[in-house]
Amino acid sequence: MLHDLLAQMGEAFAKTPHASSTQNRVDEIALQKLLPLPRLSAEESLRVYQRNLEGSLLKALREIFPVCAALVGEDCFRTIARQYGEAHPSLHPDLGRRGDAFPSFVQMLDFLSSVPYLPDMARLELAWHQAFTAANLPPLTEEAAKNLATIVAQYPAFWRFILPPSAKCIISPYPILQIWRAHQRDESGEIHLERDQHKIESDLQSIHFDEKPDRLLVWRRELALRIDRVEPQFWPLLTAIESGKSIAELLELGSETKNTLQEEMEDAEASDFEPLLNWFREFFARGWLAGCSEIAR
Amino acid sequence: MHAHEASRDLSRAQMEHSAKTPLAKGRVRGVGLSLRSKHYRSILESGADVPWFEILADNYAFGEGPPLHFLERIRERYPVVFHSVGMSLASTDPLNFEYLQKMKQLIERFQPEWVSDHLAWTSIDGRYFNELLPPPFTEESLNNIVSNIERVQDFLGQRILVENASAYLAFCSSTLSETQFIAEVVRRADCDLLLDVNNVYVNSQNFGFDPVIYLEAIPHSRVRQMHLAGYTDYGTYLLDSHGARVSEAVWALYEKAVALMPGVATCIEWDNEIPEFEVLFAEMARAQACWNRGESRVA
Numbered sequence A: 001m002l003h004d005l006l007a008q009m010g011e012a013f014a015k016t017p018h019a020s021s022t023q024n025r026v027d028e029i030a031l032q033k034l035l036p037l038p039r040l041s042a043e044e045s046l047r048v049y050q051r052n053l054e055g056s057l058l059k060a061l062r063e064i065f066p067v068c069a070a071l072v073g074e075d076c077f078r079t080i081a082r083q084y085g086e087a088h089p090s091l092h093p094d095l096g097r098r099g100d101a102f103p104s105f106v107q108m109l110d111f112l113s114s115v116p117y118l119p120d121m122a123r124l125e126l127a128w129h130q131a132f133t134a135a136n137l138p139p140l141t142e143e144a145a146k147n148l149a150t151i152v153a154q155y156p157a158f159w160r161f162i163l164p165p166s167a168k169c170i171i172s173p174y175p176i177l178q179i180w181r182a183h184q185r186d187e188s189g190e191i192h193l194e195r196d197q198h199k200i201e202s203d204l205q206s207i208h209f210d211e212k213p214d215r216l217l218v219w220r221r222e223l224a225l226r227i228d229r230v231e232p233q234f235w236p237l238l239t240a241i242e243s244g245k246s247i248a249e250l251l252e253l254g255s256e257t258k259n260t261l262q263e264e265m266e267d268a269e270a271s272d273f274e275p276l277l278n279w280f281r282e283f284f285a286r287g288w289l290a291g292c293s294e295i296a297r
Numbered sequence B: 001m002h003a004h005e006a007s008r009d010l011s012r013a014q015m016e017h018s019a020k021t022p023l024a025k026g027r028v029r030g031v032g033l034s035l036r037s038k039h040y041r042s043i044l045e046s047g048a049d050v051p052w053f054e055i056l057a058d059n060y061a062f063g064e065g066p067p068l069h070f071l072e073r074i075r076e077r078y079p080v081v082f083h084s085v086g087m088s089l090a091s092t093d094p095l096n097f098e099y100l101q102k103m104k105q106l107i108e109r110f111q112p113e114w115v116s117d118h119l120a121w122t123s124i125d126g127r128y129f130n131e132l133l134p135p136p137f138t139e140e141s142l143n144n145i146v147s148n149i150e151r152v153q154d155f156l157g158q159r160i161l162v163e164n165a166s167a168y169l170a171f172c173s174s175t176l177s178e179t180q181f182i183a184e185v186v187r188r189a190d191c192d193l194l195l196d197v198n199n200v201y202v203n204s205q206n207f208g209f210d211p212v213i214y215l216e217a218i219p220h221s222r223v224r225q226m227h228l229a230g231y232t233d234y235g236t237y238l239l240d241s242h243g244a245r246v247s248e249a250v251w252a253l254y255e256k257a258v259a260l261m262p263g264v265a266t267c268i269e270w271d272n273e274i275p276e277f278e279v280l281f282a283e284m285a286r287a288q289a290c291w292n293r294g295e296s297r298v299a
């Protein structure tokens, strides 16, 4: 049966080249279906496909996670990619989705404990990758915002803000933005892979790990990908919008946040903390708000 | 987004496309290039003198953003054809109509002159390998791929082109030669062919056959497009790597191909270790010179 043949071949192709003896059974079944070529034994034929598949997965992941790849080095990244490929077979023809489960996967790998910021870096890179092809939804215009305010103010419990479809909030206890920036060629977002390991290490040494957590918003404005730092006072509100909270809930949260922040912040920022209404103006000015939508009752 | 979401959306008006993409009027003819994101800017800024582009539709079917923006700008200036890698025509899996629907939308938006995919499978039992895998050349496999091509053509409302793929293995169960298989696919499915000259050469070296006999054996009247690309020589086999210049042997084979099938639109594929645009442009010019010789022989 054709199906069985393709299924057996697929299983064999997906194995790591020169894998251990536990996988030989799969190889054996596949090899029975093959003839040697003039210069290639059946076994070598199988290895060609195993290497091609491994190579294409590695390439796809390296394109989405270039900084992660640079941080752990070629051999380690290949090992991670192999394990990821086996744990998360691709179920979609879109190669762009190949890395969707990668951040949570690397978080579970014990041997990466020496690079604790890797899962957060993977989240940042995935958000960047996804923002690139996210749907277009330009920031609200001033006029639209005014119209919207009057409708929304009457029924705050039934409306919520929406962020640009590309937007993703990312928080990390590590200075991931600084590390990420150290690996970029320029501000245009073109990725430059530092292949020189010494360079990466010296970059890392210059990074201060005693900084405050990174609160970041990755998003795209028109064609430009951006990573904005989010001030601590805006974070609870922004993440609440991201999780779909109603405007009424935001108002409540806003007043709580204000109190907590005023207690916590010992510097001059506390006195600068503006009334809640101002954050709407500020988010709007930064282009973080793409619209409002009605919540189904 | 969220399940409880919006029955009404105040931002919807902004989301709708203001106008349809204006499309360049010209037809696909002569030698073009496979479009790569790396070259968007140099093509648009220089107004590159390329007659048409082949678009890898899979790169544009699943999202918006800069890729679609640049494709619109390209399409305003150049005619295009679509190439895809996700139809998995040789698989026994049911066709992925979610994927085909995305393709159809992209086709409606950008109006390519034709659409092509491969005589290969890329998925089985719902698992995608993102690699073009060869089918066995058997009657069962033939029936399977023919029925898939027919259903894709029905769904898209047009004849598609199928491309001969490179291979590095031979199935014991194959009862037909590659060219017999191809000729039968084309005849039964009433589809067209995309002849990849590099793949013919790669397979001729890997399988030990005469590539000229191969060229003579395929149904010439069905060949609507050709591909040229570079391979990598691994000593015991050639790999269709798309990461190098077209080899001298493949140029020689292309001369034979244009003599047998003059006037067939051809494009250069280069998608690994992609060089500067000028390098691709020079490959295109060389192919165009071959193409012209084929044409002038007919004249």
Ligand SMILES: [Fe+2]
Binding pocket: B163, B196, B227, B269
């Ligand atoms: Fe090709």
